Amino acid sequence: MSDSKAIFLKDATVNAADGDQRAFIRKALGGYYVNRDLQKARYRDWERARDAASLAKWSAVNDLANVLEKFVANFERNGGVVHWARDGAEARAIILKIAEDANAKAIVKSKCMTSEEIHLNDALEKAGYGVVESDLGEFIQQLRGEAPYHFVFPCMHVKREAISELFAKHLGTAPTDSPEELTMIARRHLRQLYVDADIGITGANFLVAETGQISITENEGNARLTAALPRIHIALSGIEKVVNHLDDLSVLLPMLATAGAGQPMTCYNTLYSGPRKKGECDGPEEFHLVLLDNARTRLLADPEQRDALHCIRCGACLNVCPIFKNIGGLAYGTTYQGPIGSVITPHLRGLKQWNHLSGASSLCGACTDACPVRIDLHHHLLHNRRNAAKESPTLFDQLFHHGFNFVIKRPWLFATGGRIFRATLPLLQKLPLPYMGAWMKTRDLPKAPARSFRDEWKQQNV
Amino acid sequence: MSDARSDIFARIREALKVKAPKPHLKADANPGKTSAVAKPWLPDGGETADASLTILSEQLAKLKAVLIRVPDHAAAVKAVAELSAAKNWKKVAYHGHELLRPVAAGLACETWEADASFDKQRLEGCDAGITTCESIVAQLGAILVSSATSGGRALSILPHVHVVVAEASQVVPDLGSALALAKARHGDRMPSMLSFITGPSRTGDIERILVLGAHGPKELYLILVG
Numbered sequence: 001m002s003d004s005k006a007i008f009l010k011d012a013t014v015n016a017a018d019g020d021q022r023a024f025i026r027k028a029l030g031g032y033y034v035n036r037d038l039q040k041a042r043y044r045d046w047e048r049a050r051d052a053a054s055l056a057k058w059s060a061v062n063d064l065a066n067v068l069e070k071f072v073a074n075f076e077r078n079g080g081v082v083h084w085a086r087d088g089a090e091a092r093a094i095i096l097k098i099a100e101d102a103n104a105k106a107i108v109k110s111k112c113m114t115s116e117e118i119h120l121n122d123a124l125e126k127a128g129y130g131v132v133e134s135d136l137g138e139f140i141q142q143l144r145g146e147a148p149y150h151f152v153f154p155c156m157h158v159k160r161e162a163i164s165e166l167f168a169k170h171l172g173t174a175p176t177d178s179p180e181e182l183t184m185i186a187r188r189h190l191r192q193l194y195v196d197a198d199i200g201i202t203g204a205n206f207l208v209a210e211t212g213q214i215s216i217t218e219n220e221g222n223a224r225l226t227a228a229l230p231r232i233h234i235a236l237s238g239i240e241k242v243v244n245h246l247d248d249l250s251v252l253l254p255m256l257a258t259a260g261a262g263q264p265m266t267c268y269n270t271l272y273s274g275p276r277k278k279g280e281c282d283g284p285e286e287f288h289l290v291l292l293d294n295a296r297t298r299l300l301a302d303p304e305q306r307d308a309l310h311c312i313r314c315g316a317c318l319n320v321c322p323i324f325k326n327i328g329g330l331a332y333g334t335t336y337q338g339p340i341g342s343v344i345t346p347h348l349r350g351l352k353q354w355n356h357l358s359g360a361s362s363l364c365g366a367c368t369d370a371c372p373v374r375i376d377l378h379h380h381l382l383h384n385r386r387n388a389a390k391e392s393p394t395l396f397d398q399l400f401h402h403g404f405n406f407v408i409k410r411p412w413l414f415a416t417g418g419r420i421f422r423a424t425l426p427l428l429q430k431l432p433l434p435y436m437g438a439w440m441k442t443r444d445l446p447k448a449p450a451r452s453f454r455d456e457w458k459q460q461n462v
Numbered sequence: 463m464s465d466a467r468s469d470i471f472a473r474i475r476e477a478l479k480v481k482a483p484k485p486h487l488k489a490d491a492n493p494g495k496t497s498a499v500a501k502p503w504l505p506d507g508g509e510t511a512d513a514s515l516t517i518l519s520e521q522l523a524k525l526k527a528v529l530i531r532v533p534d535h536a537a538a539v540k541a542v543a544e545l546s547a548a549k550n551w552k553k554v555a556y557h558g559h560e561l562l563r564p565v566a567a568g569l570a571c572e573t574w575e576a577d578a579s580f581d582k583q584r585l586e587g588c589d590a591g592i593t594t595c596e597s598i599v600a601q602l603g604a605i606l607v608s609s610a611t612s613g614g615r616a617l618s619i620l621p622h623v624h625v626v627v628a629e630a631s632q633v634v635p636d637l638g639s640a641l642a643l644a645k646a647r648h649g650d651r652m653p654s655m656l657s658f659i660t661g662p663s664r665t666g667d668i669e670r671i672l673v674l675g676a677h678g679p680k681e682l683y684l685i686l687v688g
């Protein structure tokens with residue numbers, strides 16, 4: 001069993017039994033369901049909008065080399081500098097080098113899951129830079145020393161009392177149970193940090209090939225401040241974030257907000273094309289974009305699951321997932337939680353270590369229904385299970401399949417086997433069966449019927 | 463060792479040798495009669511100027527942004543002056559634009575044309591920032607500001623209140639129209655920042671409870687002339 005699987009099983013067992021926490025998560029998502037439905041109802045045809053969104057991403061991802069080339073040419077024409085990173089280590093080295101050349105001290109970050117993926121904060125802190133996450137949820141998680149619980153709502157599992165205590169401890173503020181007051185504490189604390197920072201690091205939600213702009217989606221205004229005040233702006237993005245046309249955003253931006261957060265559009269959707277231009281009164285002097293592969297091309301090479309690269313990270317699939325709601329985001333142990341995380345993590349970080357996530361699904365398909373770009377999420381979980389079985393079949397798998405194959409071809413053996421099975425079923429209940437442990441722990445085996453279906457059928461059809 | 467760029471491109475080209483099927487489209491591929499509206503499946507942005515204005519005011523209200531409609535420029539000056547007095551603003555920064563200079567002149571408090579010299583600390587100390595905008599999207603209640611035409615990057619995000627003064631003719635029905643307009647206006651010399659502002663800054667990070675004024679402005683006013 002892989003380490004990540006052992007941790008997953010342990011966390012999942014503990015969390016699923018924590019009724020309080022589960023109720024808290026369900027309540028936190030309650031408002032989202034209402035708002036999402038209200039906003040979806042404003043679409044004159046949500047399904048057609050999904051068609052357009054998935055086509056926009058499909059055409060960019062399936063022509064990735066050309067679209068990226070076009071994007072980069074336009075981005076550079078606008079005065080930005082592009083850096084390429086094959087993996088996390090290269091991306092970290094590039095960003096450290098920029099910080100070193102700039103003689104930077106303080107770095108402010110807005111939310112960027114890609115930076116979580118490559119553990120950028122650790123690297124920057126080890127090199128002696130002060131790094132502050134400015135998104136409220138990320139700021140809270142940074143103080144807690146914990147990874148994000150949900151890649152859109154990073155601290156949705158933390159109760160206000162705990163946040164109040166956390167702020168009292170780290171910022172020396174008076175306790176309060178008002179979310180408003182807590183937000184204002186963070187606001188006051190972070191304001192000066194934007195003003196003082198030398199470097200602002202952001203992510204990117206879309207890279208627009210046609211114009212060479214990057215698009216950043218947020219609600220709080222912290223990304224706007226991060227890209228406005230510091231002298232240097234560094235954006236970190238996966239290579240799959242490109243779209244062909246500026247007009248694609250007229251579909252993707254509203255859908256991202258509606259599907260993921262139940263909003264018509266998030267508060268700030270900002271397009272950046274280069275550093276401060278001539279005639280502009282502010283903005284950074286340098287604008288760097290780090291484009292990261294980090295195994296995305298491995299996913300690209302699988303045509304069956306390539307559409308997982310269409311993901312716009314809205315978080316809708318997490319919000320509706322019964323597994324996510326029961327085991328919580330931290331149990332996954334991944335940068336990207338929920339159904340999309342379970343699909344892509346085995347590709348990004350190895351099928352052997354992460355295949356257990358393919359089983360973290362009831363296959364209900366709620367994720368696939370929720371996905372604004374129609375990624376076939378729950379089927380991809382099945383594909384991963386199949387691929388894992390093919391890649392390294394366990395002894396049990398092999399025995400079971402060969403055994404089943406042997407028996408099913410011999411009706412007399414099947415009938416005899418059935419008879420023995422029915423007779424010994426009460427005994428099986430008491431035996432510690434291999435591979436059945438997790439199932440049997442909370443369930444009883446059903447009582448065996450006196451006769452088999454085949455016998456019954458024969459008798460009724462005489 | 464080859465460089466990262468060519469390596470990544472080589473991997474992409476190799477990966478794409480095998481084609482992926484087009485996504486299954488659910489909707490009727492042939493939608494029948496074509497509509498006058500672009501993308502008639504997105505939220506409605508209004509087919510006439512009046513319809514758009516109605517949708518805009520509904521959207522802004524839901525976003526908790528304040529729309530103040532005034533008949534002419536003199537009334538706009540008066541509206542902002544009243545707002546400033548009511549809210550007791552002490553320092554106001556504004557973008558040096560012909561539409562805004564009279565507005566600033568009409569304020570009783572200290573005013574500062576922020577484009578001339580950019581001082582972050584001073585801007586942070588301002589109660590309000592007044593800007594123009596590029597366009598206003600009725601469909602979503604979004605206001606498009608740019609670094610080139612609305613007073614830079616920080617003026618619309620750093621002060622605690624953001625006031626936008628615009629002409630009613632700047633209202634466009636939907637997001638697609640606003641993007642097309644920006645492209646037509648700036649061509650391949652896009653401003654370094656274009657930002658759609660959809661209501662005052664907000665967060666739901668604590669227990670998913672909505673709080674306004676996370677990092678950006680807590681209040682957003684749109685003064686619409688005409």
Ligand code: SF4
Pocket residue numbers: 310311312313314315316317318340367370371372373374375377
């Ligand atoms: S897979 Fe789909 S639903 Fe899930 S985060 Fe990505 S775009 Fe959203």
